[in-house]
Amino acid sequence: MTALHPQPTSTSTPARPRRTGAGVLVGVLLAVLAVASLFIGVSDVSPVSLLSGDSDGTAAFLLVASRIPRTVALVLAGASLGIAGLIMQMLVRNKFVEPSTTGVTEFATLGMLGTTVVVPGMAVVGKTAVAAVFGLVGTWVFLRVVRAVPVRQLVLVPLVGIMLGGVVGAVTTFFAYRLDLLQSLMQWSQGSFAGVMQGRYEFVWIAGAMVVVAWVAADRFSVIGLGEEFATNLGLDFRRVVAVGMVVVAVITAAVLVTAGLIPFLGLVVPNVVSLLIGDNVRRAIPWVAVLGAVLVVACDIVARTVRFPYEIPLSVVVGVVGAVLFLWLLLRRRSRAH
Structure with a gap:
C-alpha cells in the first residue's frame, strides 16, 4: 500500500512565452506600419515606380x-515620448502624468517663443537647447509644486500640472498675440510631421539618444519610484537620479x-498600458x-x-x-478597482 502524497498543482500560465510572442507581434506590426508609411502620400512613391x-x-x-526621414522621425518621436512619460x-510616483500634463511642454513652448522674439535667426540646435532649458525649469517647478501642495488623490496630481x-500657456499666448506670433504658436501647438524631410529631422535623434540614457539608468528609476526614503536607504543618490530624469524628459520634449x-497624451497612455501588461519594472518596460x-x-x-486624402490633418488631433x-x-478603470 503506497502512501498518497498530494501532487502540487499549478494554475499559472506561461507568462514569459506569451510576452515574447506579444513582443514579436508588436515588432512585426511596427515594421508593417513603417513600410506602409513609406508609400502613403500624394506623390506616386510605390514599389512599382x-x-x-x-x-x-x-x-x-x-x-x-x-x-x-518622416518615418524615422515618427518612430523616434513615438518611442522617446513614451519613455519621457514613463520617467x-x-x-512623481504617479501614473497620470506626462510632459503635456505637467506644464513641461508649455514651458518648452515659452522658450521657443522667447528665442523667436530675441534671436529670430537662431539655428535649430540653439532653439532646441533653449527649449530644453525651459522644459527643465518646468519639470523642476512642477516637482516643487507637487511637493508643496498636499495631494491625496492620484488623479489630482495631473490636474495641478x-x-x-494653463497659466504658462496663457502667458505664452498673450505675448504671441501682442507680438503677432500666434501663427507660429499654433504651428508648435499642432504636432505634424508634414514638413519633416532630410535635413530637418535630425535633431529628433537626440531624443533617441535620451532613450539610451533612460535604459542605462533604468534600475535607478525603478528604485526612486519606490520613494526617496527607500532609495536613500539603499545607498542611491536620489537627487542625482531625479536630475538625470529631469534632463531626459526636458531634452526629449524639446x-x-x-x-x-x-x-499630447502619448507619454501618459503608453506607459500605463505597458504597466498593465508587464508591471512597473522600468528596465523591462522601456522596450515595450x-x-x-x-x-x-x-x-x-x-x-x-x-482620412481626408489627399489632404492631411494634424497628427496631434488624431x-x-x-x-x-x-x-x-x-481613469474609470482605476476608479472601478478602487471600490
Whole structure:
C-alpha cells in the first residue's frame, strides 16, 4: 500500500512565452506600419515606380528625401515620448502624468517663443537647447509644486500640472498675440510631421539618444519610484537620479517640439498600458514602451494622411482623440478597482 502524497498543482500560465510572442507581434506590426508609411502620400512613391526606375528618378528622390526621414522621425518621436512619460511617472510616483500634463511642454513652448522674439535667426540646435532649458525649469517647478501642495488623490496630481501648464500657456499666448506670433504658436501647438524631410529631422535623434540614457539608468528609476526614503536607504543618490530624469524628459520634449510640435497624451497612455501588461519594472518596460509608442504614432500618422486624402490633418488631433479615450478608460478603470 503506497502512501498518497498530494501532487502540487499549478494554475499559472506561461507568462514569459506569451510576452515574447506579444513582443514579436508588436515588432512585426511596427515594421508593417513603417513600410506602409513609406508609400502613403500624394506623390506616386510605390514599389512599382521604384522598381520600374522612372526616367527622372522622382520616386527614389522622394523616398530618400521625404518618406524615410518622416518615418524615422515618427518612430523616434513615438518611442522617446513614451519613455519621457514613463520617467516622469517614476519621478512623481504617479501614473497620470506626462510632459503635456505637467506644464513641461508649455514651458518648452515659452522658450521657443522667447528665442523667436530675441534671436529670430537662431539655428535649430540653439532653439532646441533653449527649449530644453525651459522644459527643465518646468519639470523642476512642477516637482516643487507637487511637493508643496498636499495631494491625496492620484488623479489630482495631473490636474495641478494642467493648471500650471494653463497659466504658462496663457502667458505664452498673450505675448504671441501682442507680438503677432500666434501663427507660429499654433504651428508648435499642432504636432505634424508634414514638413519633416532630410535635413530637418535630425535633431529628433537626440531624443533617441535620451532613450539610451533612460535604459542605462533604468534600475535607478525603478528604485526612486519606490520613494526617496527607500532609495536613500539603499545607498542611491536620489537627487542625482531625479536630475538625470529631469534632463531626459526636458531634452526629449524639446527635441520633438522643435521637430514636429506638440503630441499630447502619448507619454501618459503608453506607459500605463505597458504597466498593465508587464508591471512597473522600468528596465523591462522601456522596450515595450518604446515600441508601442512608435506603433501608436506611426498608426495615427497614417490615419491623419488617409482620412481626408489627399489632404492631411494634424497628427496631434488624431493622437489627442485616441489618447483622450484611453486616458478616460484608465481613469474609470482605476476608479472601478478602487471600490
